[in-house]
Amino acid sequence: MKKYDLLKVLGITFAVIVLISWVIPAGIYSNGSFTSLDVTNPVGLFDLVNIPLLCFNNFIEFGLLLLAIGGFYGILNITGVYSKLVESVTNKWENDNKKFLIITTVIFSLLSSVVGLNSVLFILIPFFITVLLKLGFNKVSSFAATVGALLVGQIGSTLGSDIWGYVNVIFGSIASELSMFTLILVRTVLWFILTALYALVINKVVKNVKVVSVKKDGKNSKKSSKEKQSEVKEEVKLEIPLYEKVETKKDVLPLVIILVIMFAVLILGVYKWTYAFNIEVFTTIHEQITEFEINGYPLLSNILGSMNQLGEWNNYNIIFVLLVASLIITWLYSIKFSEAFNGFIKGVKQMVLPAFYAVLSCVVFATVLSLSANFVYTIVNQFTSSEEFSLMGTIATSIVTSFTYNNFSYMINYFAGFFSSLSAGEISVVALVFQTIYGLVMLIAPTSVFLLAGLSYLEVSYKDWLKFIWKFALAVLGIIVVVAFIAAALI
Numbered sequence: 001m002k003k004y005d006l007l008k009v010l011g012i013t014f015a016v017i018v019l020i021s022w023v024i025p026a027g028i029y030s031n032g033s034f035t036s037l038d039v040t041n042p043v044g045l046f047d048l049v050n051i052p053l054l055c056f057n058n059f060i061e062f063g064l065l066l067l068a069i070g071g072f073y074g075i076l077n078i079t080g081v082y083s084k085l086v087e088s089v090t091n092k093w094e095n096d097n098k099k100f101l102i103i104t105t106v107i108f109s110l111l112s113s114v115v116g117l118n119s120v121l122f123i124l125i126p127f128f129i130t131v132l133l134k135l136g137f138n139k140v141s142s143f144a145a146t147v148g149a150l151l152v153g154q155i156g157s158t159l160g161s162d163i164w165g166y167v168n169v170i171f172g173s174i175a176s177e178l179s180m181f182t183l184i185l186v187r188t189v190l191w192f193i194l195t196a197l198y199a200l201v202i203n204k205v206v207k208n209v210k211v212v213s214v215k216k217d218g219k220n221s222k223k224s225s226k227e228k229q230s231e232v233k234e235e236v237k238l239e240i241p242l243y244e245k246v247e248t249k250k251d252v253l254p255l256v257i258i259l260v261i262m263f264a265v266l267i268l269g270v271y272k273w274t275y276a277f278n279i280e281v282f283t284t285i286h287e288q289i290t291e292f293e294i295n296g297y298p299l300l301s302n303i304l305g306s307m308n309q310l311g312e313w314n315n316y317n318i319i320f321v322l323l324v325a326s327l328i329i330t331w332l333y334s335i336k337f338s339e340a341f342n343g344f345i346k347g348v349k350q351m352v353l354p355a356f357y358a359v360l361s362c363v364v365f366a367t368v369l370s371l372s373a374n375f376v377y378t379i380v381n382q383f384t385s386s387e388e389f390s391l392m393g394t395i396a397t398s399i400v401t402s403f404t405y406n407n408f409s410y411m412i413n414y415f416a417g418f419f420s421s422l423s424a425g426e427i428s429v430v431a432l433v434f435q436t437i438y439g440l441v442m443l444i445a446p447t448s449v450f451l452l453a454g455l456s457y458l459e460v461s462y463k464d465w466l467k468f469i470w471k472f473a474l475a476v477l478g479i480i481v482v483v484a485f486i487a488a489a490l491i
Contacts, residue, residue, distance in 0.1 A: 074347020
């Protein structure tokens with residue numbers, strides 16, 4: 001039943017949330033005040049159908065993004081140069097594969113911390129996983145060094161606009177003293193400690209495998225008994241998602257240039273420059289373009305359509321860039337449209353399940369959104385009702401809200417008001433706790449979009465991931481509590 005492991009976990013999670021809605025009284029938070037209904041607002045029978053539909057309706061963008069990533073890699077495989085690039089990197093690091101594993105871990109953690117934008121960074125995941133698998137690492141290790149590292153970097157977010165950028169705007173509306181550099185030293189040191197610890201864990205428990213070639217008939221290549229006796233590593237068949245080895249003499253350099261430009265454009269477009277550093281230049285440029293007219297006709301505005309300005313791009317804009325890049329690569333490498341289309345569809349098919357689980361991971365969020373009054377507000381009010389600042393209450397609040405409201409911007413937007421009576425220093429500690437606990441919950445919870453997408457992509461069971469990560473997660477929780485107490489003592 002390993003195939004349905006994630007579906008089972010999601011089903012149990014949803015059932016538990018439904019049960020809680022029948023037990024804990026609902027509450028409403030509006031205009032800075034909490035109102036208890038003193039009765040429950042439970043999920044009913046019809047809601048059991050409506051909520052999953054609401055989930056897909058509201059969060060389909062994650063699924064479409066993953067399908068677009070799959071199609072993009074399908075195009076890359078058709079060119080043959082992608083295979084050439086993978087083989088080149090693999091050959092370079094085959095004698096020092098553990099070093100590549102650690103470098104990959106640090107790269108993803110650092111990018112996630114400094115830039116954020118996990119929707120953009122996830123585009124890199126299939127490439128690095130392909131190389132890691134070809135270097136002889138098993139699926140759990142490859143997952144840990146890529147998706148896992150991405151989520152570890154989120155715990156120690158420093159300048160990521162989709163974490164501290166939202167803190168700067170939402171908590172900053174309560175305490176104007178907050179900025180992108182509030183507690184930056186604390187957050188930087190925390191990132192360094194967590195990443196170093198995570199790299200040590202990976203290096204210690206990583207499991208190498210002996211890659212075995214697979215023929216088209218599915219049988220392993222024959223080996224002598226002497227060869228079999230000399231092998232001390234676990235053997236696995238090399239079956240890598242979104243990768244096909246294709247021989248070609250075409251040049252890799254044009255592809256590399258396109259990819260670099262694509263990521264530069266995506267970072268420019270998705271990073272929240274206004275939220276993070278109050279940079280208005282892209283807003284000004286966008287206004288000038290949309291207001292440009294020739295004889296009263298808004299030519300540029302009509303040509304561009306409804307494309308968001310740089311700094312406000314969403315998942316749909318990322319999908320658009322991936323499609324444009326796919327067309328450019330198709331043209332540049334003289335690929336027939338029919339071949340490109342078939343390759344794109346082939347890649348999409350391989351990402352159907354990851355896309356499904358990415359969307360369904362939001363089912364708990366969809367549940368609380370569907371309730372006009374819900375139990376989460378009641379729980380949070382219990383932890384925050386005291387007029388004095390409670391660090392443990394804040395930690396408990398961030399755990400509950402991170403699990404149920406798995407989108408960071410939505411989460412702090414809904415619950416920042418509970419802390420409006422605190423001082424600026426106390427709010428900075430609250431923001432630190434929300435950031436770190438949210439990242440930790442996304443590392444282990446079945447409500448984490450990219451966690452479930454990655455597990456499904458590599459066909460790693462949720463149970464196997466918990467076995468790998470639980471000790472590290474407990475250590476991180478302890479570190480967060482210690483750091484939070486130190487930060488609270490210094491304010």
